Amino acid sequence: MVAHVRVPATSANLGPAFDTAGLALGLWDELEVGLVDGPTRVTVVGEGAADLPEGEDHLVVRAVRAGLEAAGVVPAGVELRCTNRIPHGRGMGSSAAAVVGGLVAARALVGEAGGLDDGAVLALATEFEGHPDNAAPALLGGATIAWTEAGRPRAARIPVDPALRLTVLVPPAPVLTRAARAALPAQVPHTDAAFNAGRAALLVLALEGRSDLLMAATEDRLHQPFRADVLGPTLDVVHRLRGRGLPAVVSGAGPSVLVLGPADDTVRREADARGWLVHESAVATGGAVVRPQGDRHDATGR
Ligand SMILES: Nc1ncnc2c1ncn2[C@@H]1O[C@H](COP(=O)(O)OP(=O)(O)O)[C@@H](O)[C@H]1O
Numbered sequence: 001m002v003a004h005v006r007v008p009a010t011s012a013n014l015g016p017a018f019d020t021a022g023l024a025l026g027l028w029d030e031l032e033v034g035l036v037d038g039p040t041r042v043t044v045v046g047e048g049a050a051d052l053p054e055g056e057d058h059l060v061v062r063a064v065r066a067g068l069e070a071a072g073v074v075p076a077g078v079e080l081r082c083t084n085r086i087p088h089g090r091g092m093g094s095s096a097a098a099v100v101g102g103l104v105a106a107r108a109l110v111g112e113a114g115g116l117d118d119g120a121v122l123a124l125a126t127e128f129e130g131h132p133d134n135a136a137p138a139l140l141g142g143a144t145i146a147w148t149e150a151g152r153p154r155a156a157r158i159p160v161d162p163a164l165r166l167t168v169l170v171p172p173a174p175v176l177t178r179a180a181r182a183a184l185p186a187q188v189p190h191t192d193a194a195f196n197a198g199r200a201a202l203l204v205l206a207l208e209g210r211s212d213l214l215m216a217a218t219e220d221r222l223h224q225p226f227r228a229d230v231l232g233p234t235l236d237v238v239h240r241l242r243g244r245g246l247p248a249v250v251s252g253a254g255p256s257v258l259v260l261g262p263a264d265d266t267v268r269r270e271a272d273a274r275g276w277l278v279h280e281s282a283v284a285t286g287g288a289v290v291r292p293q294g295d296r297h298d299a300t301g302r
């Protein structure tokens with residue numbers, strides 16, 4: 001059996017909800033995973049094709065193995081084909097997609113008896129990622145709040161206005177999430193924590209349809225200011241767009257910028273002037289899914 005999985009890109013934090021909020025974007029990676037008697041073989045088309053390992057070190061293979069191991073299955077090798085559309089190291093959740101996609105493929109291969117329900121997949125994905133905010137929407141779709149309770153990650157969907165458009169401005173060079181996390185302080189002032197708690201609560205209302213709250217709801221003092229130096233021009237772009245009344249934030253750990261709105265002329269001019277790509281979509285309502293064999297897809301993976 002071959003499991004064919006598609007898994008969405010995600011944007012985490014959404015300004016104030018650091019390591020907590022995230023949403024699925026309309027751009028998908030696809031994976032085909034089978035178990036083989038011989039050594040592991042990996043084929044990659046698209047993003048990362050020239051750089052990624054082709055054996056057991058490949059992140060998707062590691063995730064498939066983790067899922068299989070949790071279900072008590074240890075194959076000799078894994079045959080993996082990837083069609084990658086999510087750019088790497090841009091704050092669009094490529095690593096979460098790889099991990100969640102691999103775990104969902106493992107779930108399809110072992111069947112229900114393997115015990116890999118959504119809670120188990122989210123827990124394993126969070127072990128890989130170190131934070132659950134990308135893994136939750138990659139798995140469940142939509143916009144999510146993720147948190148840890150009694151040592152286990154949990155997630156809940158937030159209702160989102162179906163008219164909401166999302167635009168990601170994507171710079172040409174990556175910044176690894178690890179580097180952007182290393183720039184964060186160990187402690188923040190209580191006033192800044194309180195500021196963000198209020199803004200994160202407001203974010204839920206804004207996503208539900210209170211678009212008049214979007215600007216206030218996307219202010220942040222917990223991560224963006226500390227990341228300015230490692231992200232190059234990203235914070236300048238955020239401030240320029242916000243100065244024009246657009247709710248722009250750092251997408252995930254950056255360096256991309258997420259605008260909670262359509263790709264209007266202001267957004268396109270800002271991106272064009274810097275040679276950045278623009279990706280516009282709605283919030284993707286579905287998370288990682290196992291696709292029927294031979295299902296056709298468009299250029300975004302839909
Ligand atoms: N589809 C993939 N297949 C294999 N490895 C991947 C894939 N996507 C991401 N990775 C690994 O994760 C790294 C990027 O992860 P990270 O720094 O968290 O950025 P992102 O914001 O894109 O998730 C890549 O350099 C690569 O090592």
Ligand SMILES: N[C@@H](CCOP(=O)(O)O)C(=O)O
Pocket residue numbers: 010011012013018019020090091092093094095131133134177180181223251252253254
């Ligand atoms: N909360 C994390 C989100 C990282 O998202 P990514 O898409 O950049 O991997 C953080 O801000 O570090």
